[in-house]
Amino acid sequence: xxxxxxxxxxxxxxxxxxxxxxxxxxxxxxxxxxxxxxxxxxxxxxxxxxxxxxxxxxxxxxxxxxxxxxxxxxxxxxxxxxxxxxxxxxxxxxxxxxxxxxxxxxxxxxxxxxxxxxxxxxxxxxxxxxxxxxxxxxxxxxxxxxxxxxxxxxxxxxxxxxxxxxxxxxxxxxxxxxxxxxxxxxxxxxxxxxxxxxxxxxxxxxxxxxxxxxxxxxxxxxxxxxxxxxxxxxxxxxxxxxxxxxxxxxxxxxxxxxxxxxxxxxxxxxxxxxxxxxxxxxxxxxxxxxxxxxxxxxxxxxxxxxxxxxxxxxxxxxxxxxxxxxxxxxxxxxxxxxxxxxxxxxxxxxxxxxxxxxxxxxxxxxxxxxxxxxxxxxxxxxxxxxxxxxxxxxxxxxxxxxxxxxxxxxxxxxxxxxxxxxxxxxxxxxxxxxxxxxxxxxxxxxxxxxxxxxxxxxxxxxxxxxx
Numbered sequence: 175x176x177x178x179x180x181x182x183x184x185x186x187x188x189x190x191x192x193x194x195x196x197x198x199x200x201x202x203x204x205x206x207x208x209x210x211x212x213x214x215x216x217x218x219x220x221x222x223x224x225x226x227x228x229x230x231x232x233x234x235x236x237x238x239x240x241x242x243x244x245x246x247x248x249x250x251x252x253x254x255x256x257x258x259x260x261x262x263x264x265x266x267x268x269x270x271x272x273x274x275x276x277x278x279x280x281x282x283x284x285x286x287x288x289x290x291x292x293x294x295x296x297x298x299x300x301x302x303x304x305x306x307x308x309x310x311x312x313x314x315x316x317x318x319x320x321x322x323x324x325x326x327x328x329x330x331x332x333x334x335x336x337x338x339x340x341x342x343x344x345x346x347x348x349x350x351x352x353x354x355x356x357x358x359x360x361x362x363x364x365x366x367x368x369x370x371x372x373x374x375x376x377x378x379x380x381x382x383x384x385x386x387x388x389x390x391x392x393x394x395x396x397x398x399x400x401x402x403x404x405x406x407x408x409x410x411x412x413x414x415x416x417x418x419x420x421x422x423x424x425x426x427x428x429x430x431x432x433x434x435x436x437x438x439x440x441x442x443x444x445x446x447x448x449x450x451x452x453x454x455x456x457x458x459x460x461x462x463x464x465x466x467x468x469x470x471x472x473x474x475x476x477x478x479x480x481x482x483x484x485x486x487x488x489x490x491x492x493x494x495x496x497x498x499x500x501x502x503x504x505x506x507x508x509x510x511x512x513x514x515x516x517x518x519x520x521x522x523x524x525x526x527x528x529x530x531x532x533x534x535x536x537x538x539x540x541x542x543x544x545x546x547x548x549x550x551x552x553x554x555x556x557x558x559x560x561x562x563x564x565x566x567x568x569x570x571x572x573x574x575x576x577x578x579x580x581x582x583x584x585x586x587x588x589x590x591x592x593x594x595x596x597x598x599x600x601x602x603x604x605x606x607x608x609x610x611x612x613x614x615x616x617x618x619x620x621x622x623x624x625x626x627x628x629x630x631x632x633x634x635x636x637x638x639x640x641x
Contacts, residue, residue, distance in 0.1 A: 194474065225273060259295055262288065305375070313335075317407060319341075319406070319604075320370075326620030326624070336628075341384040342380060353433065392597075405601045407623075421516055424518075426516060433468060461489070468563050480506040481500070485534065510531060514530050515527070566605070567584060593607075603622065
């Protein structure tokens with residue numbers, strides 16, 4: 175075994191997986207996981223831990239895997255994360271823990287994410303129950319949203335003895351994990367639902383189809399329902415568009431709608447009466463992970479798919495792994511290109527898209543070189559579906575129905591270092607605070623807010639509700 179290189183991981187053949195929604199990555203076997211875990215140097219300063227947004231004891235769980243103690247590895251993970259099987263699949267480890275891995279200085283870093291996935295999957299497949307709770311303290315906390323931030327906050331508070339209720343606007347809990355990330359990256363029945371069930375085993379109650387700001391308000395939760403604190407983790411679900419002519423034609427989707435209809439409403443399955451019309455030629459505008467998800471989903475629905483991105487491949491914000499998988503499966507890339515108009519037919523359906531070539535100038539506020547249109551370079555591409563994957567912003571409903579809640583110019587809720595908003599007893603975290611970001615950063619925010627809520631309640635009310 176070459177200790178400088180990661181143990182290879184099995185994947186579905188690209189030609190086969192491009193026709194199905196089964197998970198692409200097949201995961202490590204026990205022998206492969208132990209071999210990969212043995213590459214960890216168990217170094218003294220643990221720089222990987224410092225670069226993990228939720229501070230997982232990475233050397234600790236990897237040491238247990240190397241020694242074949244898979245159940246112990248799962249318990250170590252459970253002390254820090256409510257979503258190990260999710261994070262092992264979708265977290266950008268290459269920019270976080272693995273980026274700081276000492277083994278990676280002279281070779282390839284340890285496959286921390288794949289090992290986290292292995293331990294979590296092993297625990298689920300062997301019915302290992304993880305997570306312990308303290309004695310109930312009598313305090314009630316409401317959590318708005320059941321995405322990564324809400325799940326993490328709720329789980330951490332439940333372990334501390336709080337009576338936690340999650341209010342979810344959709345009919346199924348999980349937030350972006352169920353509506354945003356495709357089945358081939360994150361299987362819902364196999365991975366997401368068991369992690370939600372584990373949350374319930376900790377005592378967390380989940381109420382679905384509750385739109386806070388309409389069904390109930392934060393004022394009602396605090397003043398009439400008896401909650402001692404509220405955490406807002408409602409994400410950033412308001413899609414952005416370019417504001418170019420033709421965006422109102424039939425056949426133009428936001429990536430948010432397109433992915434929600436496929437992932438949550440199962441539009442890709444013949445046994446569900448929720449189809450989505452995807453044309454023969456699809457253009458996905460954008461270059462992030464959501465753009466890759468939308469493109470790879472459209473491909474699996476039978477379309478010829480092209481990603482249109484205004485910078486070069488070097489500047490693509492998507493994970494390298496996702497870009498690699500998209501290319502393997504047959505997604506095309508039209509780089510240094512920007513749409514300027516969507517063209518329609520006489521019946522109001524998309525028939526094409528007019529674009530302009532770009533060149534890169536000086537870096538902008540994002541640190542990436544600014545794309546500049548090349549005069550006279552306009553051209554048309556023939557498409558019948560356009561998916562806009564340009565990012566999302568927070569829905570203003572909660573902020574507009576809650577007195578004393580400050581938001582910034584982007585509509586994001588303002589919080590302090592403890593996750594507390596400008597309204598007493600109300601905390602927030604995740605995309606509703608930062609704008610669209612990653613699952614693991616939302617989890618980190620949920621963890622910070624849980625600590626902030628614990629401190630706030632005990633300082634205000636004492637150690638127990640009847641104290």
